[in-house]
Amino acid sequence: MRKYWVLRRHQKRNLTWSGTSLFEEVTFNQRLKGETEVPLPAEEEQRSQIEAGRWREKGGGRTAAWSGEHSGLPARSEHRPRQPREEGGARDAVTALLSRLSQPLGTRRSEFLRLLMISVFLLGLGTVVFMFRSVEFSSPMPELPHSALADQMLKLLPEERLENLFTYDGIRLFPKNQCKCEATTWQESYNFQDAYGPSELPAVKARRQAEFEHFQRREGLPRPPPLLAQPNVPFGYPVHGVEVMPLHTVPIPGLQFEGPEAPIYEVTLTASLGTLNTLADTPDSVVQGRGQKQLTISTSDRKLLNFILQHLTYTSTVYLRHRVDVVSLESKSSVVKFPVTICYPVIPKLYDPGPERKLRDLVTIATKTFLRPHKFMTMLRSIREYYPDLIVIVADDSKEPLKINDEHVEYYTMPFGKGWFAGRNLAISQVTTKYVLWVDDDFLFNNNTKIEVLVDVLEKTELDVVGGSVLGNVFQFKLLLKKSQNGDCLHRRPGSFRPLDGFPRCVVTSGVVNFFLAHTERLQRVGFDPRLQRVAHSEFFIDGLGSLLVGSCPEVIIGHQARSPAADPELANLEKTYSAFRTNTRNQVRFKLALHYFKNHLQCST
Structure with a gap:
């Protein structure tokens, strides 16, 4: 049976240092009767207190001496030399304890509660530090949160893969700001500006640019940017202005999802005269139907969904001179449609006015x-x-x-x-x-x-x-x-x-x-x-x-x-x-x- 050191409550007695001790050895069942628990000192401290001191009870008139036998502790060997510092430290501890016990009951309670709160705070702080150190040493590579994993997936396809995706008959038909004619071993290539001498080429370029700008102005070129519908249905999409040359690929601008939150977002796009793809580098489980007429995006991450939509492409697969493909964009019960015009631009027919423009x-x-x-x-x-x-x-x-x-x-x-x-x-x-x-x-x-x-x-x-x-x-x-x-x-x-x-x-x-x-x-x-x-x-x-x-x-x-008739017959x-x-x-x-x-x-x- 577990034993505790307890101090009985005495409401009408004064306690002083004497040969009589108020400490008793009690069982766990006795502790439940409302007796106040006192923290048990260290074993050596207790031995010093018991052997060196005497408790005196005023009002009883008798003195009782305690030894190690009454304490329930093993008797101290008389041959073991005492440590003066330990004895003095123990005496000081007992003195401090007695001084607190001599205080009124309310003061002791507040002091006890204060010590209890400090103990709880220190215990909690130690628990947090222990858990932090444990996580630090046991998990050097913690699992990334969901958003961080999504950020790692927001990347584009490598250049070499793009070359294979958007190439027709050996020619990459993906829009870029510049193009060049690279011939194979069995082909010839011509650089047209080589027809002019180095001294006359700058003036020719200036005239050519001026004539081209005049041509563009008359043809209404360049076309205004595509008209975009702001996301509210729940899609953002191009209303008008997406144009692609036959067999070419263009990015589809303005695609965006702003629908309600959902555990899984699923968006499907469908074309009829071309195929759909995305420049986003994602697993096949997220984007299904690459390079086909129907493409489906399925993900739990909204940011990843919009990243894929923002890099969606349309590829014309049928050689047509002027047609309009209507692409549908669906998510659950929401459906929008937008046109993609397949056409060749008007080839300029410019006339050189000459260096003097006569x-x-x-x-x-x-x-x-x-x-x-x-x-x-x-x-x-x-x-x-x-x-x-x-x-x-x-x-x-x-x-x-x-x-x-x-x-x-x-x-x-x-x-x-x-x-x-x-x-x-x-x-x-x-x-x-x-x-x-x-x-x-x-x-x-x-x-x-x-x-x-x-x-x-x-x-x-x-x-x-x-x-x-x-x-x-x-x-x-x-x-x-x-x-x-x-x-x-x-x-x-x-x-x-x-x-x-x-x-x-x-x-x-x-x-x-x-x-x-x-x-x-x-x-x-x-x-x-x-x-x-x-x-x-x-x-x-x-x-x-x-x-x-x-x-x-x-x-x-x-x-x-004059309209008069001629005189000559x-x-x-x-x-x-x-x-x-x-x-x-x-x-x-x-x-x-x-x-x-x-x-x-x-x-x-x-």
Whole structure:
């Protein structure tokens, strides 16, 4: 049975140092009767206290001596020398204890509670230190928390793996700021700038860049960045503007998940004309379906999910010229869709204006003549009066070819009566300058025929065509289209839409007179329908509606030759034949209507 040293509670006795001790040896059961426990001193301390001291009880009148036998401790050997320091230390401890016992009961209780709190604090502190040291020595590599593990996974695929993922026929088709042509042993490669000498290359680069920027401005390039929907449904995604070239790969911008918290996040993307992948380097258990039309992301970490989405890619797998793939993005009951446009960019067709940027390097004059040699020669002389070195290209479908003694004239003959628009096509097909000025063969240049003004307008605006006036006649007209299932309705009205920005005397319209300056490449792209052999003009602007931006500057004026009949009988006979070709027949009018109905998908016009 366990034994404790206890001090009995005496409410009416005073305790003094004497030969009588109040300590008794009690059992555990006696301790439960409300007796106050006193900490047991060390064994040697107890022996010194018992053998050296005597307890005296006042009021009883008797003295009792205690020895080791009463204490329950083994008797101290008398032959063992005492240690004076230990005896003195023990005596001091007993004295301190007795002084505390002599204090009032309330004071002793508060002192006891204070010691108890200090003991509990020290015990707790020791426990924490012990646990910390134990963890430090037993776990030199502690397990990382979940977020730290996710951070380690936020990395991209290595470069060599990207090379294999986005390569087609040996060519890496992944967007980068720069490209280079690296040929294999059985291929040839060409560096085009080597065609220029080192001294002229800087100037060529400057001109090339200026022309390219003008081309981009007219084409609306570069495209504005994709329009992104902010995450609230619960996805962020691109609403518009994602474009990819056929067989190429592009990153999909703006993908983000902002849905509610969940133990597992699962997101699925599906495409139809391409495949999906991610640049994030993650296990196959997290991203399933790499390089396929359906890709699924499954993870418990929200940060990792968004990292994967932010590095998602789309690869066009079918060679298509212009198509739109609709990609779906799903998570539980939430579904969003966004378009990916598959198309090639417009390849620039730039014209070098030369180091001095002379007008002759920018503009070519083109015309078509038929059975009016005297009219053409008069017009040519007026050109040479103001522009002696401009190239003039002539298409002629007369019976007899002209004899022209001018080194700056290119003369092309055609079968007789081949047609008005066929001659236009032939003439503009031979133009090699950036701009072409179209004139009729009976016009007259004068002081107000300022080609430079028209060039300045095209250089500083996005216009494709800008017209002048013929003796004040601007012949401006607007074309308004209304869509319909059975064919569209075309309405033609005189006038213009608005002033031209930067040129208050010029306007934006749909069609102009036969005197106009145009971008050669745009004119060639629309072309002139060779089936229109006789009277035709507005048909060209109808074909160009939607692809040509047309303006008019009436301040640039060209003259017109007199319409009086020629005095020379031979020339008068030619003019008579010309008039017969000039007039539309009933069949030709009917042919025009059928052409508009079928070719232009029109059902009517006003």
